[in-house]
Amino acid sequence: MDKKQVTVAEGSKQAPEKYYIQITEDGPYLVYGSPTIDQEIIAPNEEGSSWEYRKGLKFDSSSACVALCRCGHSKNKPFCDGAHKHVQWDPRETSSMRPILEDAEAFEGPSMVLLDNEKYCAFARFCDAYGRIWNIVQRARTEEEKELLRHEAGHCPAGRLVLYDKEKKEVYEPPFEPSISVLEDPGIKVSGPLWVKGGIRIESANGKSYETRNRVTLCRCGASDNKPFCNGAHASMKFQDGLPLAEEKNKE
Ligand code: FES
Known part of the structure; x- marks a missing residue:
């Protein structure tokens, strides 16, 4: 290798x-x-x-x-x-062999940025719960809202959806x-x-x-x-x- x-x-x-x-x-x-x-x-x-x-x-x-x-x-x-x-x-x-986030669209809210490359959607639909992740990210300030975002993005099996935490300045990934x-x-x-x-x-x-x-x-x-x-x-x-x-x- x-x-x-x-x-x-x-x-x-x-x-x-x-x-x-x-x-x-x-x-x-x-x-x-x-x-x-x-x-x-x-x-x-x-x-x-x-x-x-x-x-x-x-x-x-x-x-x-x-x-x-x-x-x-x-x-x-x-x-x-x-x-x-x-x-x-x-x-x-x-x-493409390009890193998938290079071609992702960014949805920025007050605390998090949601990166989305739709081409890799596995249609698992974890992003739809409680008002859809693209809407939630635009308003999320409380810990509860941020946890909801982490839950939805983190359950996206394809990693089409990735969250960037603006305060911690890091990408959130669930441990696997x-x-x-x-x-x-x-x-x-x-x-x-x-x-x-x-x-x-x-x-x-x-x-x-x-x-x-x-x-x-x-x-x-x-x-x-x-x-x-x-x-x-x-x-x-x-x-x-x-x-x-x-x-x-x-x-x-
Ligand atoms: S497109 Fe073949 S498994 Fe999803």
Whole structure:
């Protein structure tokens, strides 16, 4: 690995080098370092907006290299079963390799700035609760309002939304261990992307690394036009991985 080429986003820390994901040119994601792989289920608050994550299944990630489905067609999701070789899909990585906040729009309020790069939206909708994050940031002064902003931005799995605290002069990022979650969104009856947390390096099929970030979402439905990242297309194409959503069915 060429360390010089790895850039780390402000507010993020790079995971130990043993953890990384390699994107294959026309096949799966290869996961190295045995990070935890589990299922997280988006759960609503009392008004029906996305609010928290509920833990679901745990998957065996103990092998030195685990292949996760990227085309959306495996019958053994979240793992690859070779289906990508026999189905029609476009595996090309079309995302920019620029740091995502360089192209973000800024929404400035009295205490915080919200940075938003819509292209990376994973359509998880944590930003909609209690009046929408773009409105809340423009008025937030109290600790309660600031906590609401941290909750909503911090739950954005894609890191599309990032908060800058003007008083502390730092980017807010929730602490994550290097891990991967398979997202489920029963509120709209779809399965979501792979949520990659804790600064795991992601290497393109061309050998270059994307900017390392505390949280990103990788497309696993095969339909994003911002690959390898999710752009919410799983919601419109009604992607379903067929996995049960019950904690008690854990495969240890
Ligand atoms: S998983 Fe979100 S666009 Fe494919």
